[in-house]
Amino acid sequence: MSRSVPLELIAAIHSHDKFLCVSHVNADGDAYGSVLGMIHLLRNIGLQATPVMPEPVSPDFAFLPGAEEVLLPEAVDVAEYDFIICLDMSSPDRMGALHQAAEQAQTPLLVIDHHVTNTHFGVVNWVEPDAAATCQMLTRLADELFAPIDLNAAMCLLTGIVTDTLCFRTSNTTPEVMEAATRLQRKGASLPWIVQKTLNRLPFRILRLWGNVLPGVQLRERVVWAAVTQEQLRAADCEDDDPRLNSVLAAVEEADMSAIFTEKRDETGRPIVECSFRAKPGFNVGDVAFRLGGGGHAPASGCTLPGSLAEVVDRVVALLIQERRRQAIVFEGEVST
């Protein structure tokens, strides 16, 4: 299952000095964890490494060692760097403003990612869709680079693994994932502390949002879904929807697939809907999202569609129900309770 790290990646890193590490907009724990983890690993073998993110660091991840060093794209002169290492990013547009800067400066990109939808946009691309987190891949890369995993690196990498697997609950939590996590614990990273800092924190406004949204949740043919309006978000004092609602719906016993639809507007003010999907083991929502112009994996995916909330919900729920039916036939043996 674990493919080897491309030799070109090792060679590119070992033969150069200055690296910029970046991840995607709307960053999650694996994005921050892999960028900061990589910074610490590179420094541990004497290289210069700078973290940059397309948006200011979320207060939720300010606890990560190195978070205070993260720069915004406008503070960086891309031309100064030998390589940009793109972590946990499926396509170059996901790095925001840095994308244009990198193209202008013609700084080469090294890609390290676990998204199956990765477009292989680097000069070297190490993409492992079987990995549960980019941070999991970096624990292997550390060995190949002969980079010691210090406490700082361990905390960052374990955070990415914990958040991307919802603390070892996702279907891609293989023994290799558990071994990587244990190793990072042994390097001093506290699993309970990271869990407390990331997954076991429910802001009161999220509870309010659930109170607004859950009365409207629907279940049909083993597909469960909820629509989140701007009014509901405002009433709960939430700026954006929250991935925890996805996890709640994804746990519904009577459903194989779940979806959250969030009402938004694009830059021009036109109505759009952000769709987020989850599937139980044996089912796949990756293809549905891909067909709708989005991306992701079999168990979790998403897309953004133009249109009103009601229109998009109707259309996409019909598609999910159809797709679930098709998959239930294909995987019939596995669908039993």
Place this chain on the structure above:
Amino acid sequence: MSRSVPLELIAAIHSHDKFLCVSHVNADGDAYGSVLGMIHLLRNIGLQATPVMPEPVSPDFAFLPGAEEVLLPEAVDVAEYDFIICLDMSSPDRMGALHQAAEQAQTPLLVIDHHVTNTHFGVVNWVEPDAAATCQMLTRLADELFAPIDLNAAMCLLTGIVTDTLCFRTSNTTPEVMEAATRLQRKGASLPWIVQKTLNRLPFRILRLWGNVLPGVQLRERVVWAAVTQEQLRAADCEDDDPRLNSVLAAVEEADMSAIFTEKRDETGRPIVECSFRAKPGFNVGDVAFRLGGGGHAPASGCTLPGSLAEVVDRVVALLIQERRRQAIVFEGEVST
């Protein structure tokens, strides 16, 4: 941290043939997992082992290999066995009707448990309060007994570890816990499947109940609470309240204490309210419950009070707020975010 298995335990097992394995009333995943896991381990070294539980097996754990063999106390002749192995049980009364039968037959007890409150009621007592689950202890015992861990044993033991640690989220999830779990995965037990069968199961009616209850949730002075009416329970098709709602409220970032109040009636038809409390580390809801005639521990407690829902909520919330204030002063150093 990991103490050794008592030699007397190994000797007692290796020098006898017939074992009855039992755990506690109101059994959880570690109770079922340790009883059934022990059965498989003993059989793997050629011994006779029979599982017995004080109550019929919960449908939630019927998936465990061997669950179909579990006997009720009345179906067992205790005198036929060399030893009763008491697993995950802190005191002998917890094994229900089997307790009297064992005393009458004078069958000796072997105790294997991880509860700090264990009363050491066996002829041999192996109690490890540092262990996160009795099932974790059994992975070590397997080695000492030279008992192969087959797929059946691995599934049972991993289930106990997963449920007692809420999938590696509790503060006692040490690297040793992770290593035990990884080992059981390597023996073929599927972690995602077990998670799916145990923790990731949210009945749709519970989601409906949350939708009914959460709009009324309140937060004042770091105490968060919700009141559950009979009407809300009926509208959601729920017969009783659900402990998951407690866990949700207990995770609220802005609160140190949480409470759920459920409207009920006693046998004579008079209104009563069931109160369930939780406290964050550093706070104590055990005393409050005790003063109100209930019981429990510092982090979780409860009581039942006469009166209407509104009356009881008003009275008890005032008490909780007062108590939290008092404790916040006492524990001031620990109250910081």
